[in-house]
Amino acid sequence: MIDGTEKIWMDGDLVPWDEAKVHVLTHTLHYGLGVFEGIRCYETPDGPAVFRLREHVERLFHSARIFMMEIPYSIDEVAEAVKETIRVNGIKECYIRPLAYIGYGSMGLYPKENPVRLSIAVWPWGAYLGDDGLKNGIRVKTSSFIRNHVNSNMSRGKVCGYYVTSQLAKKEAISCGYDEALLLDTEGYVSEGSGENVFIVRDGRLKTTPLTSILEGITRDSIITIARDAGIEVIEARFTRDEVYISDEAFFTGTAAEVTPIRELDSRPIGTGKPGEVTSKLQEIFFSIVKGENPRYSDWLTYI
Ligand code: PPE
Numbered sequence: 373m374i375d376g377t378e379k380i381w382m383d384g385d386l387v388p389w390d391e392a393k394v395h396v397l398t399h400t401l402h403y404g405l406g407v408f409e410g411i412r413c414y415e416t417p418d419g420p421a422v423f424r425l426r427e428h429v430e431r432l433f434h435s436a437r438i439f440m441m442e443i444p445y446s447i448d449e450v451a452e453a454v455k456e457t458i459r460v461n462g463i464k465e466c467y468i469r470p471l472a473y474i475g476y477g478s479m480g481l482y483p484k485e486n487p488v489r490l491s492i493a494v495w496p497w498g499a500y501l502g503d504d505g506l507k508n509g510i511r512v513k514t515s516s517f518i519r520n521h522v523n524s525n526m527s528r529g530k531v532c533g534y535y536v537t538s539q540l541a542k543k544e545a546i547s548c549g550y551d552e553a554l555l556l557d558t559e560g561y562v563s564e565g566s567g568e569n570v571f572i573v574r575d576g577r578l579k580t581t582p583l584t585s586i587l588e589g590i591t592r593d594s595i596i597t598i599a600r601d602a603g604i605e606v607i608e609a610r611f612t613r614d615e616v617y618i619s620d621e622a623f624f625t626g627t628a629a630e631v632t633p634i635r636e637l638d639s640r641p642i643g644t645g646k647p648g649e650v651t652s653k654l655q656e657i658f659f660s661i662v663k664g665e666n667p668r669y670s671d672w673l674t675y676i
Contacts, residue, residue: 374495375495375496376389376390376495377389377461377463377466377493377494377495377496378460378461378462379457379460379461380392380457380491380492380493381453381456381457381490381491381492381493382489382490382491383489383490383491384453386456386457386460392491392493394475394476394489395475395476397476397479398473398474398475398476399473399474399475399476399477399479399483399486400473400474400475400532402479403474403481403533404531404532404533404536405439405441405473405474405531405532405533406471406472406473406474406531406532406533407432407435407436407439407441407471407472407473407529407530407531407532408432408435408469408470408471408472408530408531408532409428409429409431409432409468409469409470409471409530410428410467410468410469410626410627410628411423411424411425411428411454411467411468411469411470411627412465412466412467412468412497412627412628412630412662413458413463413464413465413466413467413468413494413676414465414662414663414664415464415465415663416663416664416665416673416675417664417665418664418675419464419675419676420458420463420464420465420466420675420676421662421664421673421674421675421676422454422455422458422468422673422674422676423627423661423662423672423673424590424594424672425451425454425455425674426447426451426674427590427593428470428590428627429447429450429451429454429470430447431530431588431590432450432470432472432530433447433450434528434529435472435528435529435530435531436472436488438526438528438529439529439531441472441474441488442488443472443488443490444487444488444490445490450470450490450492451674453490453492454468454470454492455674455676457492457493457494458494458676459676461494463494463496465496466494466495466496466497467494467495467496467497467627467628468492468493468494469492469493469494469495470490470491470492471490471491471492471493471532472488472489472490473488473489473490473491473532474486474487474488474489475487475488475489497628499630499632500567500626500628500629500630500632501551501552501624501629501632502551505551505632505633506630506631506632506633506655507647508633508635508646508647509632509633509634509635509636509642509645509646509647510550510551510552510624510632510633510634510635510636511549511550511551511552511634511635511636512545512550512551512552512553512554512565512634512636512637512638513544513545513548513550513552513553513554513637513638514553514554514556514613514637514638515540515541515544515545515553515554515555515556515566516544517537517540517541517544517553517555518537518555518556518557518558519537519555519556519557519558519563519564519585519586520534520537520558521558522557522558522584522585525537527583527584527585527586527587527588528587528588530587535566535567537555538553538555538566538567539566541553541555541566542566545566552565552566552568552624553565553566554570554613554616554637556613557584557585558585560612561581561585561610561611561612562581562610562611562612562613562615562616563581563585563586564581564585564586564587564589565624565626565629567626567628567629568589568624568625568626568628568629568632569581569586569587569589569591569592569624569625569626570616570622570623570624570625570634571592571595571622571623571624571625572611572615572616572619572621572622573619573620573621573622573648573650573651574615574618574619574620575620576604576605576650577604577605577606577607578595578596578599578604578605578606578607578650579606579607579608579609579611579615579619580592580596580606580607580608581608581610581611582608582609582610583608584610589625589626590627591625591626591627591629591630591631591658592625594625594658594661594672595625595631595654595658596608598654598657598658598661598669599650599654601668602653602654602657604650604654613637613638616634616637616642617637617638617640617642619642619643620642620643620648620650621633621642621643621647621648621649621650621651622634622637622642622651623647623651623654623655630655630658630659630662631651631654631655631658631659633646633647633648633651633652633655635647661673
């Protein structure tokens with residue numbers, strides 16, 4: 373069960389957690405068109421700080437634009453509302469979930485008059501793939517479900533309905549005894565995890581899927597920047613599942629997953645079967661940044 377906090381921001385009001393309700397005929401609940409974000413706030417020596425807040429809120433607006441949803445607030449207002457929600461809940465470290473959705477009104481696939489509503493919830497959320505996963509790596513299965521074609525699941529949007537495929541993949545992976553799924557694209561190349569981007573390391577160089585068939589992850593972008601700054605070469609190029617099998621290291625990135633090493637794919641250990649040197653180094657730098665201990669990247673933090 374989720375550990376609730378006190379208040380949820382709903383359409384401009386801060387309502388008690390248990391009263392943050394919607395009508396059962398809320399349009400998004402039936403048809404899946406809603407756009408959302410996942411953001412994290414970390415405890416730092418200077419108080420709680422949100423990691424790359426602006427970029428996340430901008431992505432929310434980009435998702436809405438792609439799907440012709442008009443969010444009735446500005447980017448600045450939403451960023452401020454995120455900060456306010458963290459402040460009123462008096463929480464030091466949390467996951468933040470803004471959701472723009474189509475409210476109650478008409479039914480059917482053309483909800484012309486229904487309001488676009490916005491909620492922002494915050495709650496404590498530990499290691500997405502477990503503390504052990506973060507430390508020792510996870511076991512991953514290539515999914516039999518493929519990531520939808522980019523002309524259907526347009527990858528620049530983070531849309532509720534897309535996660536139906538992710539859930540199928542995740543259920544399959546777990547039912548087969550794995551921790552997470554890796555989805556291929558419609559051409560058979562590696563795309564991403566059910567809720568993460570993926571990187572591999574070969575001969576000290578990083579490779580990650582190009583943006584053609586994946587969500588433009590903000591953690592992915594952060595890791596590319598951190599790696600290049602650390603003198604590690606990064607290539608954005610397509611690769612196949614067997615290239616993962618023979619890579620030296622592999623890891624997932626995501627707001628929820630942070631930087632999680634992959635120690636096995638489809639029963640093949642990756643490298644030594646333990647988190648590798650490059651992965652551990654990048655993970656360490658990432659955590660030093662989000663925890664406010666790395667002045668080089670202080671621009672990425674918004675203090676509450
Ligand atoms: N791909 C997908 C499909 C995805 O859902 C996420 C985030 C990413 C890549 C990484 O993006 P970013 O967070 O900007 O680095 N998945 C979110 C939802 C997880 C959930 O289970 O809910 C997240 O990590 O917040």
